[in-house]
Amino acid sequence: MGLLLATAISLGPYRLGPGDLLAFLIAKAMGGASPLSAPAEAVILQIRLPRVLAATAVGAALAASGAAYQSLFRNPLVSPDILGVSAGAAFGAVIGIFLSLPVLAIEAASFAGGLAAVTIVYAIAAAIRGRDAVLVLVLAGVVIGAPFGAGVGLLKYLADPYNQLPAITFWLLGSLAAANLRDLTELLPAVAIGLMPLALLRWRIDVMTLGEEEATALGINTRVLRIVVIAGATLMTSAAVAASGIIGWVGLVVPHLARLVVGPAFARLLPVSALFGAGYLLAVDTVARTIGNVELPLGVLTAALGTPVFLWILAFSRRPAWS
Amino acid sequence: MVVSPPRLAVVDLSYGYPGHVVGRRVNFEIAGGEVLCVLGRNGEGKSTLFKTILGLLPPYAGIVRVDGELSADWSARQRARTFGYVPQSGGGSFPFTVAELVLMGRTAHRGPFSAPTAADRELAAEMLSTMGIESLAQREWIRISGGERQLALVARALTQEPRILVLDEPTASLDFGNQVRVLGAVRSLAQTHGLTVLLSTHHPEQAFACADRVAVLAGGELARIGPPAEVVTTETLQMCYAVDVAVLAVADDRYRVCVPRSYLP
Numbered sequence: 001m002g003l004l005l006a007t008a009i010s011l012g013p014y015r016l017g018p019g020d021l022l023a024f025l026i027a028k029a030m031g032g033a034s035p036l037s038a039p040a041e042a043v044i045l046q047i048r049l050p051r052v053l054a055a056t057a058v059g060a061a062l063a064a065s066g067a068a069y070q071s072l073f074r075n076p077l078v079s080p081d082i083l084g085v086s087a088g089a090a091f092g093a094v095i096g097i098f099l100s101l102p103v104l105a106i107e108a109a110s111f112a113g114g115l116a117a118v119t120i121v122y123a124i125a126a127a128i129r130g131r132d133a134v135l136v137l138v139l140a141g142v143v144i145g146a147p148f149g150a151g152v153g154l155l156k157y158l159a160d161p162y163n164q165l166p167a168i169t170f171w172l173l174g175s176l177a178a179a180n181l182r183d184l185t186e187l188l189p190a191v192a193i194g195l196m197p198l199a200l201l202r203w204r205i206d207v208m209t210l211g212e213e214e215a216t217a218l219g220i221n222t223r224v225l226r227i228v229v230i231a232g233a234t235l236m237t238s239a240a241v242a243a244s245g246i247i248g249w250v251g252l253v254v255p256h257l258a259r260l261v262v263g264p265a266f267a268r269l270l271p272v273s274a275l276f277g278a279g280y281l282l283a284v285d286t287v288a289r290t291i292g293n294v295e296l297p298l299g300v301l302t303a304a305l306g307t308p309v310f311l312w313i314l315a316f317s318r319r320p321a322w323s
Numbered sequence: 324m325v326v327s328p329p330r331l332a333v334v335d336l337s338y339g340y341p342g343h344v345v346g347r348r349v350n351f352e353i354a355g356g357e358v359l360c361v362l363g364r365n366g367e368g369k370s371t372l373f374k375t376i377l378g379l380l381p382p383y384a385g386i387v388r389v390d391g392e393l394s395a396d397w398s399a400r401q402r403a404r405t406f407g408y409v410p411q412s413g414g415g416s417f418p419f420t421v422a423e424l425v426l427m428g429r430t431a432h433r434g435p436f437s438a439p440t441a442a443d444r445e446l447a448a449e450m451l452s453t454m455g456i457e458s459l460a461q462r463e464w465i466r467i468s469g470g471e472r473q474l475a476l477v478a479r480a481l482t483q484e485p486r487i488l489v490l491d492e493p494t495a496s497l498d499f500g501n502q503v504r505v506l507g508a509v510r511s512l513a514q515t516h517g518l519t520v521l522l523s524t525h526h527p528e529q530a531f532a533c534a535d536r537v538a539v540l541a542g543g544e545l546a547r548i549g550p551p552a553e554v555v556t557t558e559t560l561q562m563c564y565a566v567d568v569a570v571l572a573v574a575d576d577r578y579r580v581c582v583p584r585s586y587l588p
Contacts, residue, residue, distance in 0.1 A: 076416060200436040207427050210415040213379050217410070218429025218483070219403025264417040266440070 004279055005056070008286040010047045016040060046181070049164065054179035054187060055285040056278040059250060061240040062190045063277020064232035066251025067269050068198050071205050072229050073122075073137060077313070079252030080101055080114075080237040082138055086248065087145035088117025089234075089241040091174060091293060096156045096242075103242075104185050111238040113148065116117065118234055120144050126181050174247040174299025175287055183243050190239030195274075197232040202266040205229060209264065247299050250277055251308025256313055329388075330355040331376070331487055336385035338368070338375035344383055345371045347435030351538060351543045355486075358513050360530040360551075363540035364564055370411065370491050370541070374489045377489060378402050389487065403431035410475045411492050414464050416503070420473050421467065422460040426453055428482030443482075450478040450543040455504060469496040475506060481512070488512070488521040494529065506533040519548040527555045527568075528581045539563050555579065 010016045016036075023035045024044065028177025034041050066079040073083075080086050096106030124140040152172065159165045171178075198205070204225055207215045215222050237251070257274040281298075284305070288296045329352035339345035345368035347418055353359050363369050376387050380396060387394045389477045397405075407428070414424055419506065427444040428450075451457045454474045457463045459467060467475070473496055480488055490509070494502040510533045512518045524530070529535045530551040537554040539547040541563050560568040567584045 035396070071417075074417070076417075203433070203438055204430065204435060206419070207430050209417045210427070212411060213374070214408075214410060214413045214415070215375060216379055216399050217403060217406070218427055219400040221399050248525075259418075264419055265423055272443040 001275065001279055005052055006220075007054070008052045009044060009281050011286055011290050012043070012048060014043045016044070031265050039064045047129070050181050050184055051176050051179045051285070051289075052282060053184055054176050055282045057184075057187055057191050058176070058244045058247065059242040059254075059277040059279070059281025060274040061194070061236040061277075062250040062281070063248065063254035063258070063273040064081060064198060064270055065236045065240075066277075067255035067273040068205065068229055068233040069251070070255055070259075071209050071264070071266055071269070072226060072233075074209050074211060075137060076202045076256055077252070078137055078141070079249075079255075081145075081234075081248045082141045082252060083244065084117040084121050084141040084144040084148065085114045085234055087115035087148040087240055089238040090246050091148040092238070093242045094152050094155050094168055094172070097157055097171070098164060100164075103183070107186055107190060107239060107242040109284060110127075110242040111235055114234045114241070115222070115231070115236040117144055118230055122230075170297070171245040172299075173297035174245040174302070175295075175297055176244050177289070177295060179243065180262050187239050187243045194232040194236035194239065196268055197228050198266075200323075201225065201229065202270060205266040206264070245299060247281070247302050249310065250281055253306050253309045253313075254280055257309075260266055325579060329353060330357075331373075331521070332388040333376060334386050334388065336372075336375060336387065337383035338380065338385075340371070340380070344543070346351045346540065346543045346545075347375075348385070349540075350550055351545060351548055353487075353519050353521065353536075355519055356513050356517040357536065358509065358522070358534045359536050359538060360534035361521065361523040361540060362525075362527055362530070362563060363523070367540045368543065369540060373408075373489050373521065373523065377406050377407075377408055398433045403483060403485075404485050407480030407483040409473070409480045409488070409490040409493050411495060412469070412472070413476055414472055416465060418463040418465050420461050421456070421464060421471075422447060422451070422543060423476060424464055425479045425482055428479040431483065446484075447478070447482045450481040451475075453481065453508060454478045456489050465580050470498060470501055473497055474501060474505070477508070485518070487519045487521065490520070492523050492525065494524060494526070497518045502529075509533050526581075527563075528579070530555050531579050552579070555581070 006018060007019055010018055010021055020036055027033065027035050039111040062080060069078050069080065069083060069155050070076050080210055092109035093106050096109040119300055121140045121144050125137045128136050156165060156168055159168055204220055207218055208225060254277045255269065255273045258269055258276050262268040262272045265268050288298050288301050331353045333349055333351050335342060336349045337347045346569055349372065352394050361369050368432060371380065375382050394402060425447045426439050426443060428447065429439050435441060451460055454477055456471060456474050456478065457477065459471055477493060493505055497505060506529060509520055509522065513520050534551055537557055538545060538548060539554060547559055555570060557568055557570055560566065569582045569584050569587065571580050571582060
């Protein structure tokens with residue numbers, strides 16, 4: 001992970017050798033003068049570092065919240081985007097951008113949108129019992145994603161075409177290009193606050209995978225636990241969406257792979273998902289900004305990578321594993 | 324002689340699902356260390372009755388008392404420290420190991436944020452060997468058979484260290500040997516630990532093997548309750564299952580077997 005971070009910081013239009021970075025770190029640690037030129041230092045501290053940290057945090061947040069949703073909804077095929085959380089959060093954030101609100105308010109609107117979406121989806125799934133629970137959840141997520149998507153479309157139509165529209169459009173495609181230190185001060189605390197209940201409740205989240213009745217019989221207040229976990233996971237997703245737009249598939253594919261590696265126990269699944277998610281998004285973001293002369297939108301790249309993996313999971317997961 | 328209060332008292336309990344009453348005004352009591360076996364045909368509401376007693380379904384009417392306390396006032400955690408529940412099927416669909424799943428029985432004994440302790444793991448391992456399935460400990464839940472799952476669910480309920488064990492058809496998918504082992508374990512736990520046991524079965528004969536008393540549910544009511552020799556009779560089985568069954572004494576009437584008369588030559 002450290003190596004990946006260093007590589008990501010080194011790569012870009014302004015070339016930095018691995019030696020430069022090491023010298024810079026050593027000099028900073030020793031309190032000595034920087035061996036790098038002023039522009040090089042500015043590139044590291046003000047452009048690369050915030051972006052790399054943002055990619056790490058967003059990747060970890062999306063994967064960790066995906067892992068939590070999957071355990072809670074007892075279903076390895078749900079994720080922030082499939083449950084409509086991303087769409088809801090995006091709608092909230094776009095309202096914020098449209099009204100030219102400050103960053104914190106955009107984040108709050110994003111959280112409210114995400115929470116509204118997951119609540120509606122869950123209510124629909126609960127109301128239509130007795131059918132294939134997976135199918136109902138996925139369909140409800142898609143269906144609820146639609147009006148939020150339409151809302152985003154409407155706001156784009158109404159937005160100022162010279163100023164707001166490009167900002168909304170580019171942001172929606174998923175990008176960390178604009179990440180700066182100020183964004184980080186909003187993103188990192190929100191992710192930390194969302195992550196905390198998930199980490200603390202890791203053993204109880206395992207019991208929730210047994211379903212309502214069994215978890216209750218084992219002594220869990222399922223209603224309270226569900227609300228706390230959904231709130232934490234949704235906060236992380238919304239913070240990630242507010243910072244980087246909709247970056248799909250990370251929350252679905254990464255926890256699934258992590259589960260294949262370390263098993264379903266949340267005490268291991270959560271840190272491994274977060275680590276894989278961070279590494280994955282960092283790698284993809286580094287590719288996105290270095291592959292060509294023009295930067296590729298991150299959401300486009302993760303979708304291109306995620307779709308085949310999703311189909312693979314759909315085709316080869318053991319049927320009883322998600323009944 | 325001091326008469327201790329019944330450990331479990333079910334008083335005028337009516338139960339069912341929203342919009343559908345399954346059973347009405349059921350009354351019975353079970354003493355500490357007693358084993359009560361519930362019989363009733365498919366769909367008679369044995370599982371519903373159990374879930375209502377466990378507090379997993381709200382009752383239509385009536386109350387459940389444990390050692391004189393109203394269980395409706397309890398939290399899920401308090402309930403789980405009193406009742407160990409073995410559902411007909413369970414364990415979810417994630418690939419936890421059997422050891423991890425049995426360890427979940429300790430949930431109610433630990434705080435919301437705490438991890439299971441070494442003592443918890445030891446207890447879980449002990450219960451796995453009580454059920455004779457220590458070799459399954461590291462197997463994935465979704466890859467073991469239905470019978471093995473049932474044994475593991477019993478081990479999990481025992482790991483809960485409950486005062487009352489509720490088993491919903493615990494022998495339904497067990498082979499003959501494991502049926503004998505589970506019923507033997509239930510019997511000996513009731514005797515050695517003073518564990519109160521409520522179980523349902525579709526084999527009336529099993530009542531003679533493990534139960535102190537037998538309750539028969541029929542027509543949405545508690546039709547009979549009493550010692551196995553008095554309740555498991557040709558008349559009751561005819562009423563309950565609409566089958567003509569001979570109840571035959573064996574081994575100087577220390578045990579009885581149920582044989583459908585149509586099987587007899």
